[in-house]
Amino acid sequence: MNESLQIRTFKRAGHIEVICGSMFSGKTEELIRRIRRAEIARQRVKVFKPKIDNRFSEFEIVSHSEQSFPSEVISSAEEMLEKSFDAEVIGIDEGQFFGNDLVEVCQNLADAGKRVIVAGLDQDYKAQPFGPIPDLLSVAEYITKTLAVCVVCGAPANRTQRITASSQQILVGATNHYEARCRLHHIVNAEPQSENTGTKEEKANAE
Numbered sequence: 001m002n003e004s005l006q007i008r009t010f011k012r013a014g015h016i017e018v019i020c021g022s023m024f025s026g027k028t029e030e031l032i033r034r035i036r037r038a039e040i041a042r043q044r045v046k047v048f049k050p051k052i053d054n055r056f057s058e059f060e061i062v063s064h065s066e067q068s069f070p071s072e073v074i075s076s077a078e079e080m081l082e083k084s085f086d087a088e089v090i091g092i093d094e095g096q097f098f099g100n101d102l103v104e105v106c107q108n109l110a111d112a113g114k115r116v117i118v119a120g121l122d123q124d125y126k127a128q129p130f131g132p133i134p135d136l137l138s139v140a141e142y143i144t145k146t147l148a149v150c151v152v153c154g155a156p157a158n159r160t161q162r163i164t165a166s167s168q169q170i171l172v173g174a175t176n177h178y179e180a181r182c183r184l185h186h187i188v189n190a191e192p193q194s195e196n197t198g199t200k201e202e203k204a205n206a207e
């Protein structure tokens with residue numbers, strides 16, 4: 001057996017997993033579940049989060065159900081390449097906040113034999129493709145689409161409704177800025193409600 005064939009035979013096969021969906025759909029919770037299972041299997045784990053996401057904890061990823069896991073804060077996707085050299089499993093939360101270079105970084109990590117798990121929003125508040133997640137979906141081996149519950153009608157929700165007056169694509173927040181909505185009750189072209197007025201009138205009109 002020649003040397004190149006030996007490398008191909010014994011090298012661990014890496015892959016990319018993407019967990020995507022709207023806000024409040026359990027993306028981070030699912031990421032934490034997979035990372036903890038990897039730890040139980042005694043695999044070396046590394047978890048990253050973008051610097052912009054400081055909603056619940058500075059050095060942990062935290063789900064809306066208050067589950068948490070230690071993470072390293074980074075400013076760019078490239079930092080993962082040098083910081084995860086010894087890791088076998090790499091978790092990335094809020095992947096939509098990284099630039100498009102996240103796709104190449106994840107590809108390089110998977111090519112190096114690592115299991116890469118990315119959680120992130122696939123749509124912004126206008127239901128438009130968000131950041132690098134759509135491109136990452138096209139190269140991932142495994143895709144999980146999570147659904148929330150529409151706050152208006154209780155139907156499965158795959159969209160994020162912004163309820164505060166801001167037109168910026170990136171506005172970091174939780175229930176203070178967003179609600180989960182189904183396709184029927186997601187309002188794309190309307191002006192966002194202000195925090196002072198709440199969303200009761202909007203819900204009544206939607207019904």
